[in-house]
Amino acid sequence: MENKELGFSWLPEKLHEECGVFGISDADGHDCANIAYYALYALQHRGQQSCGIAVNDSGNIVCTKDMGLVNEVFNEKILSHLKGQMAVGHVNYSKYSKASAGYRESIQPMVRKYKKGTLTIANNGSLINAAQLRDMFESEGAVFHGTSDAEVIAHVIAKERISSASVEEAVKKMMKIIKGAYSMIVMSPQKMIGCRDPYGIRPLALGKLGNSYLLASETCAFDAIGAEFIRELDPGEMVVIYNNEVTSIRDNVTDNRGICVFEYMYFARPDSIIEGTSVYEARKNAGKVLAQEHPVEADLVFGVPDSGLCAAIGYSEESGIPYGYGLIKNRYIGRTFIQPTQSERQNLVKIKLNVLADAVKGKRVVMVDDSIVRGTTIRDIVRLLKEAGALEVHVRISSPPFKWPCYFGTDVPSKENLIACQMELDDIAKAIEADSLGYLSIEGIKKLLPGRTGGYCQGCFTGEYPIPVPTQNEKDERRIYTHER
16 A cells, blocks of 8 residues: 555554563572563563463473463463473564464474474574575475574574584584574573574573573563573573583674664663663663754653653753653553554554643654654654644654665665655655654764674664675565565
């Protein structure tokens, strides 16, 4: 369906394909499924479309997973049947609907039986050579049930395990074969393994609850269950948890660091620590830099809930313009599996966000958000503010313009659907009906993370990626093999 006003094919305004992973290897008699449940609750922001928990009871793996939020898929009765000494959990957010080919079969954790036993995999990220690997395995007679990269990873580990002395050796070999972004947990009948790609594009942390060891995408998961954060895995590092001991294998560790900068801008929860930096402080710094780069005379600063709030605080502190509420978010809208009509999509903005008219009426306001993809949603919000009586609406974005696709899990659409690739800054401001528009600069990103050593991936802003990305032919091939997933 075409949006005639802005000229783009319809795509959701917030596009990402992030996931959250969690694992526990118990040494204290904990209820592993319950702990995984609450940890996934804390990671729910990383995925609202599907979730799952797999438990390991002395080598017997039982997995429950389905479409929906954590509290929709699990209840006390289901959790009571998930007993074991280890558990792996996963939450996923994808643009693909439940009708997409192979989607339900792709829900993680992925449990696969093979010659050496059983593998359970929960992965966050996206491989750039998944299509080629899938093709190779299919030509050898392998059967794939879904479209997930985790299924490809399972085939690689199973193949390498045949000639390896241990599952960790097979995983180590796998890390040299797959290319792209991944932070994954692999559970065998006796061991739990965590590994992070050699550039560390996606985060993965190690924690401890009593004598039990944990792995999680973000430190906020540890806080939710009263666990201790030990450290983050280094890029390329693998840790093996076995017999209540943690062994670090660093054969694939590099000095290269390429954490996705959007982890700080949008994905992670503000109360998490990513590579030693507070996400809250990084977002507040973004707002301060925005105020320096794009000052404006105004009466009120507020953020678009929830990802714009911290940056709005920073903008207010730096500019001296009072911070307040301009928009109220409906916390219960969640996600929907119904594909709405164009008019219904427009009404969703009113359902999700409502203007606090008493706060904005008769005022010049600065509205801070984390990004603009197509521009339609933010345009609708600007309209709502002006209808409520705002005299001026100045939009400030705490990231640079999206101009390039992402290959590592952030589902930035193709260039023809990115407003920043089709229009200049002044034209974008007119299209979204804002009185002014300012993006964070590329140079400004460095000020988000003061004192940080090492690089980060900002390819969706610059077109420069930490690792070589697929050619157009390879991208087309990937679409074929993943059924346009």
